[in-house]
Amino acid sequence: MAKEVIKVANLEKYYQKRHVLHEINFSIHEGEVVTLLGPSGSGKSTLIRCLNGLEPYQKGDVIFNGEKVVPTEKNWQQIRQKIGMVFQSYDLFPNLTVLENILLGPVKVQHQSREEAKVNAERLLAQVGLQDYENVYPRQLSGGQKQRIAIVRALALKPELMLFDEVTASLDPEMVRGVLNIISNLAQDSNMTMIVVTHEMNFAQQIADRVLFLEDGHILEQTKGDQFFKQPQTDRAKAFLESMDF
Amino acid sequence: MAHSGINVLFEGRNLIRLFGGLWTTIEIAAVALILGLILGVILGVLRTFQNRLLRVILRLYLEFFRIIPTVVLLFLFYYILPKQMGLNLLANEVATLVFALWTAAEMSDIVRGALISVPQHQRESGMAIGLSRWQLYRYVLIPQAVSLELPATINLVTRVIKTTSLLMLISVMDVINVGQQVVEANNQKYPTGVFWVYGIIFVMYFAIDYPLSWWAKRMDKKRLERANG
Ligand SMILES: Nc1ncnc2c1ncn2[C@@H]1O[C@H](COP(=O)(O)OP(=O)(O)O)[C@@H](O)[C@H]1O
Numbered sequence A: 001m002a003k004e005v006i007k008v009a010n011l012e013k014y015y016q017k018r019h020v021l022h023e024i025n026f027s028i029h030e031g032e033v034v035t036l037l038g039p040s041g042s043g044k045s046t047l048i049r050c051l052n053g054l055e056p057y058q059k060g061d062v063i064f065n066g067e068k069v070v071p072t073e074k075n076w077q078q079i080r081q082k083i084g085m086v087f088q089s090y091d092l093f094p095n096l097t098v099l100e101n102i103l104l105g106p107v108k109v110q111h112q113s114r115e116e117a118k119v120n121a122e123r124l125l126a127q128v129g130l131q132d133y134e135n136v137y138p139r140q141l142s143g144g145q146k147q148r149i150a151i152v153r154a155l156a157l158k159p160e161l162m163l164f165d166e167v168t169a170s171l172d173p174e175m176v177r178g179v180l181n182i183i184s185n186l187a188q189d190s191n192m193t194m195i196v197v198t199h200e201m202n203f204a205q206q207i208a209d210r211v212l213f214l215e216d217g218h219i220l221e222q223t224k225g226d227q228f229f230k231q232p233q234t235d236r237a238k239a240f241l242e243s244m245d246f
Numbered sequence B: 001m002a003h004s005g006i007n008v009l010f011e012g013r014n015l016i017r018l019f020g021g022l023w024t025t026i027e028i029a030a031v032a033l034i035l036g037l038i039l040g041v042i043l044g045v046l047r048t049f050q051n052r053l054l055r056v057i058l059r060l061y062l063e064f065f066r067i068i069p070t071v072v073l074l075f076l077f078y079y080i081l082p083k084q085m086g087l088n089l090l091a092n093e094v095a096t097l098v099f100a101l102w103t104a105a106e107m108s109d110i111v112r113g114a115l116i117s118v119p120q121h122q123r124e125s126g127m128a129i130g131l132s133r134w135q136l137y138r139y140v141l142i143p144q145a146v147s148l149e150l151p152a153t154i155n156l157v158t159r160v161i162k163t164t165s166l167l168m169l170i171s172v173m174d175v176i177n178v179g180q181q182v183v184e185a186n187n188q189k190y191p192t193g194v195f196w197v198y199g200i201i202f203v204m205y206f207a208i209d210y211p212l213s214w215w216a217k218r219m220d221k222k223r224l225e226r227a228n229g
């Protein structure tokens, strides 16, 4: 059986008094694609942000590669190099060119040689069809292009797990396909382990090995991908799928 | 016979003395600005940290230098501190120190404001690629803050240079003080000399400050255009 990349045990999260994640338990194995679905405000973003330490949690554990994370800033900083994350907003660094955006992590954080990192960056850029944009600044790119670069920037660190938080939610419709294709290719060709939060139900159905369905901070069900979309186990999930016109 | 007032400038070494005074002014302003801006950036960064005590102390420092008029600061440092603390500084050194501390205080506020207006997403995407706090500031936040704060910084520089005209009050041989001496020495021969002397000092300040103000305005406009476009 494939190795367990990440495991979450009894995780509880509060924003001040407000309890937003309740008893979260799941684990993800190497090469698995999990989509995290649920209504807006159910805690999807909060949950994946807990997985790379961008949000502190009050109880429970995150276990990465079999080791319990001791949640200090220093430890998270190490672990974040192995967990890539792409956000909804296009958040490239506007003061750096595309290539410098991509090289920052590998060169400054991982101390790879610039030449080696550059070869890798160019290979990744070619994979997303943006090999001619190395020396361009983010403001000259479209939303879809920025988001593809943001994915490359995360991949450049050679992560073992990728987190995608509604990465197509603020893109123009004609840009969405291209970005989703990159994520599917990553799942199929590179066998990347990932957690994908998305509102694109067709896409979710196509890539999900498993679905975690979240509502009001509770995981209501964890179901195999093909089954979830045909026959969700809970009425809540059924209603959710209907509300998404699926 | 009446002498034309403008000749007061060419009498003896007057013009050279005025430029010498200008040089003293520029020297004090330049050293104070370099030290003050560097210190200001450091303090500005520190003011964005979570540490409560540090923030309160730095805030008090800022308010002290902002509320107390520069004239009073100059007197305080020149006349009172040396007596109380047994520090003996030359007038030029006192002036440089006061202006540097004042610049640092104002600059810390500019830098802090610019840093906290860099969007939270930038901070998080920097953290997400594993940058340490220091690297986050060095490669992401400070470079972005600089372009936000540049116009305000140039305005501060302009203000500091203008305020150097107060240096004469603590008998620094700056351009104003030299000008006054020239006027007094030549009062008999050139009754209208005062207009010419202060006229040329005006031109000197204008020649330095106007391009700076113009530059700051232009940059602010460009930045707004870019933000809207
Ligand atoms: N920084 C925050 N402070 C306080 N409450 C928050 C914060 N971020 C999110 N929340 C609340 O936590 C809940 C979960 O939010 P979120 O994780 O963003 O949900 P989702 O991504 O599923 O839309 C929501 O009720 C939201 O209002």
Ligand SMILES: [Mg+2]
Residues within 6 Å of the ligand: A044, A045, A046, A166
């Ligand atoms: Mg969300």
